[in-house]
Amino acid sequence: MSSANGIIWIGMDVHKDTVMVAVFENRKDAAELVQQLPNDTRKLRRFFERWAKRGEIRSCYEASGAGYVLHRQITEWGYECEVIAPSLIPVRPGERRKHDRRDATQLARLYRAGELVRTDPDPHSRRGTRPGPGAMPSVLPA
Numbered sequence: 001m002s003s004a005n006g007i008i009w010i011g012m013d014v015h016k017d018t019v020m021v022a023v024f025e026n027r028k029d030a031a032e033l034v035q036q037l038p039n040d041t042r043k044l045r046r047f048f049e050r051w052a053k054r055g056e057i058r059s060c061y062e063a064s065g066a067g068y069v070l071h072r073q074i075t076e077w078g079y080e081c082e083v084i085a086p087s088l089i090p091v092r093p094g095e096r097r098k099h100d101r102r103d104a105t106q107l108a109r110l111y112r113a114g115e116l117v118r119t120d121p122d123p124h125s126r127r128g129t130r131p132g133p134g135a136m137p138s139v140l141p142a
Contacts, residue, residue: 008051010059011108013100014066019044022104023051024112031105041073048079060111060118062086062103068121088117 006026013020016039023033037043051057057079061070063086074081090110110116 005055007112008055008057009108009112010048010051010057011104011106011111012059012061012070013104013107014061014064014070015039015100016066018100019061019070020100020104021047022101022108024108025055027112031108034101034105036100044070044073045077048074048077052079056080058082058111060084060107060116062089062107063119071121082111082116082118083121084111084116085119090115 009024011022011024019037019039021033021035021037022031025032037047048057048059059074059079060082061084063083068083071081071083084107089107107116
C-alpha cells in the first residue's frame with residue numbers, strides 16, 4: 001500500500017450477490033470507475049489489490065443487512081474500511097435513494113469530504129469482553 005500516488009476513495013453499495021463500487025482518485029471531481037462486482041471474496045480482494053498499486057485505499061459502505069463481514073475481510077487484507085450509519089448520510093430533499101451506482105458514487109464522494117458518520121462494527125471487540133449474565137443488575141426478586 002503505497003501512499004506516494006495519493007489516496008484512492010472507494011464507496012460500496014453492498015448487496016447479497018453484488019457490490020457496486022465507485023472509485024475516486026485524489027481530488028478528481030468525477031469517479032474514476034463505477035462498476036458492479038460479484039460479492040465474492042476472491043474477486044473483491046483482487047479488485048482492492050489492483051487499486052492499492054495506485055495509492056492508499058480508504059473504503060466505506062453503508063451499514064445494512066450485509067453486516068460487518070466485508071469490513072472484517074477488507075481490514076484483514078490491510079486496507080482501511082469504515083461502515084457508515086445510513087440514517088446519517090446527507091440526502092437532498094426529494095432525492096430518492098436505491099440507485100446502486102448513485103449510492104456508491106455518493107458514498108465515496110461524501111466519505112472523501114469527511115461528511116459521513118461511521119458506526120462501530122463491534123464495540124465489545126476493543127474491550128475484549130462481551131457483557132455476560134451479570135452485566136445487568138438483577139431486577140427479579142431473589
